[in-house]
Amino acid sequence: MSAQVDFLIVGQGLAGTALSWCLLQRGRSVLVVDRESGNSASRLAAGLVTPATGKRIAKSWRWAELFPAAVAFYRSREAELGDTFFRQRPALRFFIDARECEEYQRRAGGLLHGLVESTTDINPEWFDAPFGGFSMPAAARLDVSCYLNTSRAHFRARGAYRTAEVVPRDVELTTTGVRVSSLSVEARTVIFCRGFDAGTDPWFGSIKFNAAKGEILTVRVPGLTEDRVIHRGIWLAPIGNEVFRVGATYTWEPLDSAPTTEGRAEIESRLRAFLRLPFEVLDHNAAVRPVIDAGFPVLGRHPEHPQLAYFNGLGSKGSLLAPFFADQLASHLCGEGTIDPEVNVLKALCRP
Numbered sequence: 001m002s003a004q005v006d007f008l009i010v011g012q013g014l015a016g017t018a019l020s021w022c023l024l025q026r027g028r029s030v031l032v033v034d035r036e037s038g039n040s041a042s043r044l045a046a047g048l049v050t051p052a053t054g055k056r057i058a059k060s061w062r063w064a065e066l067f068p069a070a071v072a073f074y075r076s077r078e079a080e081l082g083d084t085f086f087r088q089r090p091a092l093r094f095f096i097d098a099r100e101c102e103e104y105q106r107r108a109g110g111l112l113h114g115l116v117e118s119t120t121d122i123n124p125e126w127f128d129a130p131f132g133g134f135s136m137p138a139a140a141r142l143d144v145s146c147y148l149n150t151s152r153a154h155f156r157a158r159g160a161y162r163t164a165e166v167v168p169r170d171v172e173l174t175t176t177g178v179r180v181s182s183l184s185v186e187a188r189t190v191i192f193c194r195g196f197d198a199g200t201d202p203w204f205g206s207i208k209f210n211a212a213k214g215e216i217l218t219v220r221v222p223g224l225t226e227d228r229v230i231h232r233g234i235w236l237a238p239i240g241n242e243v244f245r246v247g248a249t250y251t252w253e254p255l256d257s258a259p260t261t262e263g264r265a266e267i268e269s270r271l272r273a274f275l276r277l278p279f280e281v282l283d284h285n286a287a288v289r290p291v292i293d294a295g296f297p298v299l300g301r302h303p304e305h306p307q308l309a310y311f312n313g314l315g316s317k318g319s320l321l322a323p324f325f326a327d328q329l330a331s332h333l334c335g336e337g338t339i340d341p342e343v344n345v346l347k348a349l350c351r352p
Helices: 013-027 063-081 096-106 144-157 260-274 315-333 343-348
Strands: 004-009 030-035 086-088 091-094 116-121 135-136 139-142 161-163 177-179 183-191 210-221 231-232 232-241 243-247 280-289 299-300 310-313
Touching: 004 013, 013 030, 013 063, 013 135, 013 144, 013 310, 013 315, 030 144, 063 144, 063 315, 144 161, 177 232, 183 315, 210 260, 210 315, 232 260, 260 280, 299 315, 299 343, 310 315
Parallel strands: 004 030, 004 183, 030 161, 091 231, 183 310
Antiparallel strands: 086 139, 091 135, 116 135, 177 183, 210 243, 210 280, 231 232, 232 243, 299 310
């Protein structure tokens, strides 16, 4: 006989993990399935959370809502799991040129007021920053790998996790929900949190992706003890013991997880542009970011098959976006709330 659950969640990245927690908190039964690919975008994510972003130093989208939700969510998970993986720590951003410095001056007293501070705390023996930079006191970083691994162990210990690959064609619609025969599981609702999909989904396949391949390096920098994340075109994020992750590139073809010599050369060149110390490359990885063409995450039930739901498109801001929108989707799936129109899957399915 098939096992019965309220929700089957396909994919245990940032989206699927946060949604699983939010549904379990509401007392629902959940089964999470994941193929455990080491090249998923979530597994390679830097987990950076900053209030200012982009070339124009814009305020992060919906920061006032998203950041408090993320802090509360990750602190609650740390308490429940007995681990530490979310660290609030100021981040530094160096200006690339005088124009970027001027852009900052225009914005610092406006939309970014209270979120950024001018700084002179830049070690000239470590960094070349002739135009200066600014600090983001409210920044944070999620140790994504630790968070996902400890969450997986928690789910597995409660019989709420299986290692398996489930694709849309494996899902059979029934009068009461869905059935996945390969898992011997029936659920009232299945939620696809599979990341980038190249159009193989018969129900949500019309959602257009603008996915981008990203490559990152792991480097050792002898003598560098900076414990803040540094941004200057790319980011340099400390791991510990003089080891850092650095990235990332953006390319749109081919969309695969194969590291390239061109990607490595680009990151090394950008790193040398501001790092005065020599470094050694320890590792090189790549993954495809699940960026959806609409530019926002996409979530909600299918308009014709309500037993099917979707949560995707977190992109490079997944650590910030996942908690807020997972809670919104969980509330909706449990009949307690609605989906914001700008992120509703109905809008994405209707885009020409």
